[in-house]
Amino acid sequence: MRHFLRILFLIILTNGFLSVNGIAREAKPSVKATRLESPIQVDGLLNETEWQSAPPISQLYQYEPSAGDELSEDTEVRFLYDDKTLYLGVNCLDQNPSGIIARGMERDGSVSPDDYVYFLLDTFHDQRNGYVFSVNPNGARYDALLSRGTNTNSEWDGVWETKTSIDDEGWKAEIAIPFTSLSFDPNNDTWGFNISRNIRRKSERGRWTGARPEIRTSYAAEAGDLTGLSGLKQGLGIEFSPYVVGRYRKGDSDADSLGDWGADFRYRITPNLSATLSYNTDFAETEVDDRQINLTRFPLFFPEKRGFFLEDSGIYNFGGLTSSRRSRTGLRNLLVPYFTRRIGLSDDGDIIPITVAGKVAGRIGDYEVGLTHALLEGKHALGSQNVSSARILRHFGEQSSFGLMTTAGNPNADEDSFLLGADYHFRTSNFLGDKFLQSDVFTLATWNTDANDHTIADQAFGASLIYPNEPLYLSMKYIEIGEDFKPALGFVRRQGVRAYAGNVTYTTRPDDHPWFREVQMSLNTEMFTDLDNRLDSAEFTLTPLEVEFHSADEFEFNIEHSIDNPTEDFEIADGIVIPAGNYNWTDASAIFTMASKRVIAADLGLTLGEFYNGSRQRAFAEITILPNKHLAFNLDYSFNRVHLPTGGFDTHLASARMVWKFTPDLTWSHLLQYDSLSDSMGFQSLLRWEYRPGSELFAVVNQSYLHEERSWRTTDEEFAVKVGVNARF
DSSP: OHHHHHHHHHHHHHHHHTTOBOSOOOOOOEEEOEEOSSOOOOOSOOOSHHHHHSOOBOOOEEEESSTTSBOSSOEEEEEEEOSSEEEEEEEEEOSOGGGOOOOOOSTTOOOTTSOEEEEEEETTOSSSOEEEEEEOTTOOEEEEEEETTTEEETTOOOOOEEEEEEETTEEEEEEEEEGGGOOOOTTOOOEEEEEEEEEGGGTEEEESSOOOTTOOTTOGGGOEEEEOOOSOOOTTOEEEEEEEEEEEEEOSSOEEEEEEEEEEEEEEEETTEEEEEEEEEOOTTOOOOOOOOOOSSSOOOOOOOOHHHHTTGGGGOOTTOOOOTTOSSOOTTSEESSOGGGSSBOTTSOBOOEEEEEEEEEEETTEEEEEEEEEEOOSTTOOOEEEEEEEEEEEETTTEEEEEEEEEOOTTSSSOEEEEEEEEEEEEEEETTTEEEEEEEEEEEEEEEOTTSOEEEEEEEEEEEEEEOSSEEEEEEEEEEOTTOOOTTSEESOOSEEEEEEEEEEEEOOTTOSSEEEEEEEEEEEEEEETTOOEEEEEEEEEEEEEEETTSOEEEEEEEEEEEOOSSOEEEETTEEEOSSOEEEEEEEEEEEOOTTSSEEEEEEEEEEEETTEEEEEEEEEEEEEEETTEEEEEEEEEEEEEETTEEEEEEEEEEEEEEEEETTEEEEEEEEEETTTTEEEEEEEEEEEEETTEEEEEEEEEEEEEETTEEEEEEEEEEEEEEOOEEO
């Protein structure tokens, strides 16, 4: 109770003190959509007379490299709509069309190495939720869900269409988004909208509104207005997606083949609230996990990749604990209260079939709600298991919210497990006039029964404060996790700790410097103590130099000092033990990143220095080769050489990926991975064909190999074909 009262106090303090606004901001721009009498053909030419009659967005403004200046190439954006579809026409004029870079073509692949446009639709005009889309000159498509104003979920695949063309004026994109693919308020004729354009050969990016480098186009609070939308029809709000799948599996001693079927049924209860029921949920098309090498005494984190759980997952972002790979707030993945990989996957990675799963997610007035329930087949001797989660958020203020979350069930044991938490999220883009400020506060508690039916309860809580601006970026974070805090549907990297993190980054963009476009200096700290405040481990990383050149190549130099005080011996590699004790060491690293606009680009890194009471040398290379729009190659390799008084060892981690892109809707990818610790190799081949919008065919091959006595032995094989159909009414 005392921690809950602390949370309430911090909420009141944060909402009262941090909401101070300064200078009033400028009015947002707006553009009007023009209504059509009948649908138009989507061909990427923009030659219909209706396009010329629609009022355009005619100028974008740079946010890189020269913030606030007009983009060097003109861009025209127009909107048309009828009862069922929103159309966007984007004309990217270019004085040098032969210089347009377009090598990507796969659905949901990265378009960052190319010229592209990226736009946001805030369909509720609430500055919090919406959709983002991106298109390159080859018609490659990317889409994602936006939640909480800044978080994007790229696993969402909407049903929409785009065609592109390149001519002597530049390149054009014609985009059609059915209203049945979107949630919106039909009584509101104004949506939020923003768009950005990337001119890759110039390393130049600009957007319609919010032309500052610390802002992203997906920040809904910075969007302008799209007006004139009326009489929109969402249909009956029914979506039915059945599938059939055939599999062949072969293990060390047995083989089997089977056929199966399942279906997803979605009903839009209201324009902004939907229910989904999935029977015999199947994930044959899910990409395998990226292998990792663990040289710590703590478990690794593997992200969720299954589409059913990633859709609508933004509502479960809790307490500011979710952060991206390049986040500077620290303590990444230390605690994830609701970790959906626990559903359908055992602790050792085995698949637990999901008999049926259901979700309700969306908005009810100022509330955002999510409810998930799944019935799992029992693992080994366990009977069927029920697991569930629920989340509710109350939005208020500019971009703030207060929420509750709970989970129940334990998919890996007969014991009960229950979690309850509350969090407060504060965010404003008006701090001191035009600065961002964000704060999160949370508290969590778990109750677990043991084999003797005794209840073990414990808690976790924390807070963070972030000032994500330029030239100065500041962040502070604190998390405390009890010894017995164990969410059965969550992930906890360390227990019985108090964790502190901080970051300060200074960025300068020198005018007319002959070499540098951007220069950064930063200090990042992470420190862990036990609950008696005895130091357990710490990392202090100083980056005295991180530069981006005018070519968009980057270089950084880091010095890191580490402290680790394990109280028990632990095995870091096969037969190599780190004894309990007090250790501190320093190393230095240099990383060079080549601009992705090149046909061949690479990330190259080298780390040299101490490691515990020995030494470590690490090198890595990540190479991307894009010879044309139909082929892509990615080669990754990392190497560690460790010398310790108890012994030495080397580690190797390698992967090779090749993608054939026949069309934007038909791709065939191959992934080969190897790690030396398990001395095993895995191969996946995945064919994906979206043969009509929303309906897909997948063919998957998975194979595992173990190295034994100078040869490779196949340990597991799987071949699966899955065909799904999507129907909307």
